[in-house]
Amino acid sequence: MSSVYDAEMKKFMERTKRSEQIYKESVKVTPFGVHSNYRFFEPYPLYFTRGKGSRLWDADGNEYIDFNLAFGVLVAGHSHPILVEAMKERIENGTILGFEFEDSHKLARIICERFRVDMVKFSSTGGEATSYAIRFARAYTGRKKILKFEGCYHGFGDSLLVSVKPSKAKAGHHRFPNQVPASQGILEEVVKNTLVAPFNDLEAVETIMKTHGNEVAGIILEPIPMNMGFVLPDPGFLKGLRDIASEYNSVLIFDEVKTCGKFYGGAAEYFKVEPDLVTMGKAIAGGYPLSLVAGKKEIMNCVVPGVVSHAGTFNSNPLCITAGIVTLTRILTKDAIAEAIRLSEMLAKGYQDIINDTKIPAIVQWAGTSGTVHFTKAKKIKDWRSFLTSEVARWMLYLIIMLNRGVVPMAPGPDEQWTVSVQHTKEDIKKHLEVFKEIAEHVRRLDKEMPMVEAI
Numbered sequence: 001m002s003s004v005y006d007a008e009m010k011k012f013m014e015r016t017k018r019s020e021q022i023y024k025e026s027v028k029v030t031p032f033g034v035h036s037n038y039r040f041f042e043p044y045p046l047y048f049t050r051g052k053g054s055r056l057w058d059a060d061g062n063e064y065i066d067f068n069l070a071f072g073v074l075v076a077g078h079s080h081p082i083l084v085e086a087m088k089e090r091i092e093n094g095t096i097l098g099f100e101f102e103d104s105h106k107l108a109r110i111i112c113e114r115f116r117v118d119m120v121k122f123s124s125t126g127g128e129a130t131s132y133a134i135r136f137a138r139a140y141t142g143r144k145k146i147l148k149f150e151g152c153y154h155g156f157g158d159s160l161l162v163s164v165k166p167s168k169a170k171a172g173h174h175r176f177p178n179q180v181p182a183s184q185g186i187l188e189e190v191v192k193n194t195l196v197a198p199f200n201d202l203e204a205v206e207t208i209m210k211t212h213g214n215e216v217a218g219i220i221l222e223p224i225p226m227n228m229g230f231v232l233p234d235p236g237f238l239k240g241l242r243d244i245a246s247e248y249n250s251v252l253i254f255d256e257v258k259t260c261g262k263f264y265g266g267a268a269e270y271f272k273v274e275p276d277l278v279t280m281g282k283a284i285a286g287g288y289p290l291s292l293v294a295g296k297k298e299i300m301n302c303v304v305p306g307v308v309s310h311a312g313t314f315n316s317n318p319l320c321i322t323a324g325i326v327t328l329t330r331i332l333t334k335d336a337i338a339e340a341i342r343l344s345e346m347l348a349k350g351y352q353d354i355i356n357d358t359k360i361p362a363i364v365q366w367a368g369t370s371g372t373v374h375f376t377k378a379k380k381i382k383d384w385r386s387f388l389t390s391e392v393a394r395w396m397l398y399l400i401i402m403l404n405r406g407v408v409p410m411a412p413g414p415d416e417q418w419t420v421s422v423q424h425t426k427e428d429i430k431k432h433l434e435v436f437k438e439i440a441e442h443v444r445r446l447d448k449e450m451p452m453v454e455a456i
């Protein structure tokens with residue numbers, strides 16, 4: 001690593017001594033000291049105590065402007081005052097009732113109207129929703145196989161933990177990738193039934209479907225992959241998938257766990273392509289754990305007690321349902337989302353101007369309330385293989401300088417992206433860009449000290 005990085009790391013460790021202590025205590029009782037592997041990073045994870053508006057405070061009392069927003073959950077920002085008020089009242093009247101809550105159908109109706117779906121089933125996490133979606137697709141079609149895209153992430157479910165972040169060595173042919181399990185403990189038989197295609201390559205999907213189409217229950221994708229940075233679908237790609245899924249009677253599933261909070265009506269409305277099923281989570285309940293599968297009546301109606309299982313003790317509990325209603329009707333309104341998108345655009349343009357001025361090898365990709373910077377010589381990141389051209393060393397330098405200047409630019413990983421909330425201000429964006437300007441100068445100088453690996 002560079003001398004600048006070493007100096008910044010020293011500073012980071014001086015500012016975050018309490019996190020280091022907590023980490024040392026945590027590893028005694030929890031592997032790697034975190035309860036979601038993605039929260040771990042070197043030299044130790046940061047531990048936080050408080051969030052309010054666009055701000056976060058770590059255990060050492062350092063204040064940050066937060067653009068991670070819990071991996072895109074908090075488009076409403078931290079503890080939005082409207083939500084706080086509503087939740088106080090809810091907590092006083094019972095948080096879980098053990099029977100269906102009287103307002104669940106109201107939120108289901110709001111979802112149906114806003115996201116143009118027929119029916120909804122609630123759960124708690126994104127991973128549950130995607131696991132249910134593929135179960136429904138299998139039950140509806142009577143088929144076994146699922147087609148997913150290399151680099152897309154859909155949560156913990158074994159069938160979908162395939163080719164999430166495969167190394168180049170294991171990934172195989174770029175157009176017809178290997179099926180690479182993303183964890184030990186996943187059965188070979190399960191992996192075998194998850195086919196993998198490259199994102200943005202319709203021809204490859206057609207070829208795979210020509211061989212396996214009649215066995216494919218569902219095609220699942222993030223309409224904007226946000227677990228390999230920020231990848232936009234090429235014009236016609238989503239529509240092409242729609243046509244292929246229809247041709248083979250496979251269920252087209254948009255995993256909108258992230259994208260549902262990036263545009264008012266989600267990605268399906270933004271791109272004007274209608275999936276058969278959609279999954280949502282993260283942003284819809286303003287920070288409370290609520291997820292859902294929604295979609296066409298004929299598929300959703302296959303969920304019959306004793307026939308197709310859908311269950312969960314915490315499903316549609318009053319806390320999360322109330323949070324969902326308040327968030328979607330009073331906080332993430334059309335106007336508020338439009339304003340957050342304007343700020344996201346200001347951030348994206350600011351990044352681009354700085355890149356143009358300094359001529360550093362980097363590109364910005366964005367839409368809606370999110371986007372990212374990729375440190376790469378590639379012209380565009382369009383799939384997992386082009387994402388692999390992103391340089392980690394420069395990104396690490398970017399992260400550490402951002403943190404040391406009081407900005408969490410995104411979750412800790414070059415495969416993540418910023419989220420702008422309805423509580424961010426222009427001043428927050430300006431501060432973020434000010435720090436990026438400083439980083440770009442370092443990166444420019446670094447090109448002499450540590451040349452970037454050529455994109456292949």
Ligand SMILES: Cc1ncc(COP(=O)(O)O)c(C=O)c1O
Pocket residue numbers: 071124125126127128130153154155156222226227255256257258281282
């Ligand atoms: C697109 C997508 N789907 C599903 C999930 C899983 O959601 P959860 O972590 O709530 O289970 C994630 C999590 O980041 C995601 O990004």
